[in-house]
Amino acid sequence: xxxxxxxPIITFTANLAAETxxxxxxxxxxxxxxxxxxxxxVGGKGINVSKMLKRLQAQTTAVCFPGGNFGNNxxxxxxxxxxxxxxxxxxxxxxxxxIIRTRGKEEISILGLDCHVSQAAVEQCMEYLSSLEGPCIIxxxxxxxxxxxxxxxxxxxxxxxxxxxFDLAIDTYGKGLRWFAKQSPSLIKINRDELVTLFDExxxxxxxASLLERIAKLYNSGTWIVTDGSSPIFFRCPQGTVYSFQPxxxxxxxxxxxxxxxxxxxxxxxxxxxxxxxxxVALAAEYASRxxxxxxxADFSLEVEPN
Numbered sequence: 001x002x003x004x005x006x007x008p009i010i011t012f013t014a015n016l017a018a019e020t021x022x023x024x025x026x027x028x029x030x031x032x033x034x035x036x037x038x039x040x041x042v043g044g045k046g047i048n049v050s051k052m053l054k055r056l057q058a059q060t061t062a063v064c065f066p067g068g069n070f071g072n073n074x075x076x077x078x079x080x081x082x083x084x085x086x087x088x089x090x091x092x093x094x095x096x097x098x099i100i101r102t103r104g105k106e107e108i109s110i111l112g113l114d115c116h117v118s119q120a121a122v123e124q125c126m127e128y129l130s131s132l133e134g135p136c137i138i139x140x141x142x143x144x145x146x147x148x149x150x151x152x153x154x155x156x157x158x159x160x161x162x163x164x165x166f167d168l169a170i171d172t173y174g175k176g177l178r179w180f181a182k183q184s185p186s187l188i189k190i191n192r193d194e195l196v197t198l199f200d201e202x203x204x205x206x207x208x209a210s211l212l213e214r215i216a217k218l219y220n221s222g223t224w225i226v227t228d229g230s231s232p233i234f235f236r237c238p239q240g241t242v243y244s245f246q247p248x249x250x251x252x253x254x255x256x257x258x259x260x261x262x263x264x265x266x267x268x269x270x271x272x273x274x275x276x277x278x279x280x281v282a283l284a285a286e287y288a289s290r291x292x293x294x295x296x297x298a299d300f301s302l303e304v305e306p307n
Contacts, residue, residue, distance in 0.1 A: 006272035013046030018070035046141035048260035067092030091118035114145035257297035
């Protein structure tokens with residue numbers, strides 16, 4: 001497979017998921033539903049981002065922490081799908097997940113308890129990141145379980161003192177979001193609900209554009225992108241200008257992974273294609289819509305329709 005030359009994009013997934021999708025004719029409380037077919041896949045935002053980057057023929061490596069009963073299944077799936085990855089497994093435990101799909105009903109997604117990632121595995125991961133040669137983009141994808149714990153201190157130390165050749169892009173939430181927002185990332189992509197958590201006061205009634213005008217006074221970062229389902233996407237460029245883009249209406253089959261598809265496409269457009277932010281957001285939104293209209297993740301057509 002041809003891989004474009006460009007800056008490698010390293011995705012970081014702390015909360016891997018060993019997922020099984022069950023397709024059933026019907027389901028409901030108190031009844032036993034038998035699957036007509038089932039499918040195993042590895043979930044986790046960084047895995048989805050790397051899968052999409054691979055489809056876009058971009059250089060990528062998915063950093064992850066598979067372990068426990070499901071760890072080998074995850075590594076086998078990554079190998080089978082030829083997704084470049086670097087696994088750190090020492091004393092790690094991967095969570096399970098189940099997705100139930102029935103024609104005519106919204107799907108159900110059930111995730112198990114968060115993964116356990118050991119400090120030893122994190123230390124090994126930081127050694128790997130430090131060994132990378134040349135400029136690259138480090139993307140923090142998804143929640144980091146038990147973020148305040150000592151297990152993640154090696155990551156905090158590495159991020160806060162990273163060399164200038166490492167660009168930082170953020171798509172996380174939870175307790176770690178504020179900390180990462182203060183680490184001068186080049187890009188933060190979050191949703192509207194996550195944006196609100198970055199303020200100490202109640203700002204839920206303030207429009208997104210106004211919040212993005214205020215956010216630069218609190219956090220030193222580059223580009224901000226805020227999604228809100230089918231509502232307009234807002235993005236603030238480093239120069240301070242705030243733009244909005246309305247995604248097209250999509251017939252949603254599955255929302256899983258749409259934000260990750262958006263993130264991967266935008267990163268590729270900016271770092272490898274040198275597109276302007278408006279064009280990058282437009283293409284990323286289109287691919288996210290196509291992902292919503294398909295059952296899988298990053299399995300849709302990439303053909304760009306003429307205007």
